[in-house]
Amino acid sequence: MGKKRKRVERVEATNEPAPKKQNSSTDPPPGVHHYQSVEEVPWDIQKYWNQGYSIFSKYDDGIWMTDDSWYEVTHESVANTIAQHVAEAVPPGRPIIFDVMCGVGGNTIAFALSGKWKRVYAIEKDESTLRCAQHNAEIYGVADRITWLKGDCLKLLGLDGGEMDEQARSFNTLASKLGVIFASPPWGGPGYRDAEIFDLELMQPYSFSYLYESFKKLSPSVALYLPRTSDLRQIAKHVGEDKKNQIVHYCTRGSSRALCAYLGDWSPLKLGNL
Numbered sequence: 001m002g003k004k005r006k007r008v009e010r011v012e013a014t015n016e017p018a019p020k021k022q023n024s025s026t027d028p029p030p031g032v033h034h035y036q037s038v039e040e041v042p043w044d045i046q047k048y049w050n051q052g053y054s055i056f057s058k059y060d061d062g063i064w065m066t067d068d069s070w071y072e073v074t075h076e077s078v079a080n081t082i083a084q085h086v087a088e089a090v091p092p093g094r095p096i097i098f099d100v101m102c103g104v105g106g107n108t109i110a111f112a113l114s115g116k117w118k119r120v121y122a123i124e125k126d127e128s129t130l131r132c133a134q135h136n137a138e139i140y141g142v143a144d145r146i147t148w149l150k151g152d153c154l155k156l157l158g159l160d161g162g163e164m165d166e167q168a169r170s171f172n173t174l175a176s177k178l179g180v181i182f183a184s185p186p187w188g189g190p191g192y193r194d195a196e197i198f199d200l201e202l203m204q205p206y207s208f209s210y211l212y213e214s215f216k217k218l219s220p221s222v223a224l225y226l227p228r229t230s231d232l233r234q235i236a237k238h239v240g241e242d243k244k245n246q247i248v249h250y251c252t253r254g255s256s257r258a259l260c261a262y263l264g265d266w267s268p269l270k271l272g273n274l
């Protein structure tokens with residue numbers, strides 16, 4: 001994105017107030033912004049400002065972001081390619097996808113736009129972040145294809161070891177019978193940015209093993225979006241002796257942004273023409 005976005009420049013040219021296109025009847029909740037120029041952006045996320053249209057091509061339509069989400073969101077081209085792969089590789093009889101840590105909606109929106117799913121379930125534990133995802137999905141015209149759930153996905157899906165309430169039991173049953181699980185977890189942990197090979201067991205707050213072992217209780221088809229430097233040997237340990245699983249790097253401008261591990265039951269991906 002330029003220093004100022006196009007709409008602002010147009011306003012300066014005509015000297016009229018900006019025709020603010022708002023897709024939500026409410027103002028952004030606390031901690032949520034639609035920055036309109038680089039001067040408004042906190043210094044530590046200014047480097048992401050120039051990637052704005054790559055994050056959401058409809059940014060100018062009023063996309064909402066929390067400051068943390070600039071680091072975490074899946075860029076639109078990557079999210080769309082993942083959505084295409086998940087749609088191609090999903091085994092028959094699983095028409096529902098759960099994006100269990102949906103953030104501000106990068107992947108959720110792409111899954112809904114793919115038109116593949118009977119229903120997309122999006123879970124996010126942070127209220128403001130979930131509001132961003134809902135609002136952003138409205139901008140992309142897909143909010144009504146998504147069921148939004150606020151809370152800890154492990155609890156909501158009955159995977160936290162506690163007693164399941166009625167709601168958890170029904171989501172657990174739905175996911176077990178008909179669902180695939182996609183998770184784009186936080187990648188925090190010592191050395192994530194610097195490590196040549198990232199130790200997935202140090203990923204915080206949830207290690208790779210913990211997440212995969214939890215989600216596979218729910219569905220045989222789990223896709224995890226992980227750092228590009230992830231230690232593939234740690235992933236391989238979870239693949240059965242005589243089994244093969246697919247791991248795909250997703251690149252922008254010629255370098256890998258991240259990888260997605262398609263674990264358990266998935267059909268072979270067609271990886272040409274990307």
Ligand SMILES: C[S@@+](CC[C@H](N)C(=O)[O-])C[C@H]1O[C@@H](n2cnc3c(N)ncnc32)[C@H](O)[C@@H]1O
Pocket residue numbers: 069072073074075100101102103104105106107108123124125126129151152153154184185186187
């Ligand atoms: C890497 S971000 C997801 C980014 C998302 N793919 C996007 O494109 O916006 C991870 C998100 O998981 C959420 N999260 C972390 N633990 C969670 C949990 N137990 N249940 C639900 N959401 C969780 C965080 O609040 C954060 O928004």
